[in-house]
Amino acid sequence: MLTIKQKALKYLTLLLFASLVFTSCKRKGIVAHNGAKDLISFKSIEGIKYTEVARRLQNGLSFNDYGYQLEPEWKLSFISDDSTRIYSPIKKQLINFPLSRGYDSIFNTARTWLKVKKMNKDSLVLEILKSNNDSVDVSGAKVYMILYADNYIKNTLHTTEAVVRHPSRRDTAYVKELVTKANTDYTKAFSARQPVQLISQSPLVFAKQRKTKPTLENHFDTSDDYLAPTFDIVINKAYRDFYYSFTVYVDNMGAMHYGKPLVPFTDSGFEKTFIKESEAIMNSYLMYYFKVIPGSTLGMPHASTISLHVKGRTAAPDPHADTATVYTNY
Numbered sequence: 001m002l003t004i005k006q007k008a009l010k011y012l013t014l015l016l017f018a019s020l021v022f023t024s025c026k027r028k029g030i031v032a033h034n035g036a037k038d039l040i041s042f043k044s045i046e047g048i049k050y051t052e053v054a055r056r057l058q059n060g061l062s063f064n065d066y067g068y069q070l071e072p073e074w075k076l077s078f079i080s081d082d083s084t085r086i087y088s089p090i091k092k093q094l095i096n097f098p099l100s101r102g103y104d105s106i107f108n109t110a111r112t113w114l115k116v117k118k119m120n121k122d123s124l125v126l127e128i129l130k131s132n133n134d135s136v137d138v139s140g141a142k143v144y145m146i147l148y149a150d151n152y153i154k155n156t157l158h159t160t161e162a163v164v165r166h167p168s169r170r171d172t173a174y175v176k177e178l179v180t181k182a183n184t185d186y187t188k189a190f191s192a193r194q195p196v197q198l199i200s201q202s203p204l205v206f207a208k209q210r211k212t213k214p215t216l217e218n219h220f221d222t223s224d225d226y227l228a229p230t231f232d233i234v235i236n237k238a239y240r241d242f243y244y245s246f247t248v249y250v251d252n253m254g255a256m257h258y259g260k261p262l263v264p265f266t267d268s269g270f271e272k273t274f275i276k277e278s279e280a281i282m283n284s285y286l287m288y289y290f291k292v293i294p295g296s297t298l299g300m301p302h303a304s305t306i307s308l309h310v311k312g313r314t315a316a317p318d319p320h321a322d323t324a325t326v327y328t329n330y
Helices: 004-019 150-156 169-185 268-289
Strands: 052-055 075-082 083-088 093-101 106-109 113-117 123-128 130-134 135-137 145-150 197-200 205-209 230-236 242-250 256-261 290-294 304-313
Touching: 052 150, 075 093, 093 205, 145 150, 197 205, 230 268, 242 268, 256 268, 268 290
Parallel strands: 230 304
Antiparallel strands: 052 075, 052 145, 075 083, 083 093, 093 106, 106 113, 113 123, 123 145, 130 135, 197 290, 205 230, 242 256, 242 304
8 A cells, every 4th residue: 555655746746747648936046027926937948848857856866765766757848928848758749738827936737737946048947836626735845847958968968868867876875775775674675666577487377467557537647557566366277276465575586575465354363364375375386486586776676565466276277368368357
C-alpha cells in the first residue's frame, strides 16, 4: 500500500502527465510588471522552445525516500499570451493548449496550474500548484520544473537533451545512500527504477508482470508498475491446486525473502497456515524455477519489494497454448 506522501507525489506527477492527453506575490527579476496586479506576460520569450531537464523537490532532489523519481517530460513553447504548445508523451506530438494568465506569476495551461519562479530566454523554473475544483493553493506544492531553451542546450552548453536530463550528482549520492541501507538490511528496500525480473527456467512455470494501461479512468496512472511491481505466476504440474498472494523482498543478489500476505484474515490459525505454505512455495518452486534479476536504480542493484499472485495447478501445460493464453481466467 502506498503512503500518503507517496500518493501526494504521484498525484502531482500524474497531474502533469495526464493533462497532456486531453486535446480539447511578485518576485524581483522574474517578470517586469507595471503594477502589482498586472497579468504575467510571455512576450519576451514567445516562440522559444524549452525542454524540461529536471523535476525536483524543494530539497533539490529528484528522488524521494521511497525511491520514486520525478522525471522531466515537458517540451514547451509560448505561442502568445493566450496559448502554448506542449509535447504529449502519449500522443507523441506537439499540441496547442489555451493559456490563462493570473496574477503573481501564476498561469494555467494543459489543465495544470503553474507559477513562474524564473524566466528568461535561456531557462524557465516553474512551480507546480495544487488545485481542487475551482480553488488553487498558491503556496505551491514544492515541486519544481526546470526547463532549458533548446538553443541554449545546443549552442551554449554544447550538449544534448539526453545528457542534461541525467540525474544530478546529488541525486546519485542520495540514491547511493538508499542503496547502502537497503543492501545492509533488505527490509529497508525501496522502489527500483528498473524493477525485478523473473525469468522462467522451466516450461512448467510462467511469470508475467502486470502492466497498467493508461486510460482516462485511471488518470493515466501507471506509476504502480514502478512503485509496486506485481507478477502473476502459474506453476503447472504442482503437487496440488493452490493460489497464494504475498509480497517478497528481493535483495541485491536476487535472493527472495518472504514479506507478508496480501489477503485479509479473520482467523489467526489460518493466517499462520497461509504464511507457512506460501513461504514454502517461494522457497521451493519459485527459487528453483526462476532466475531472479534484482531491481536497480541508476545502475545500482538494491533490495526492493514485489507482489506475487501464484497459482499452482496439477494439470500439465497445454502444448498448443501461447504465453498470453496461460493467464486467461487467471
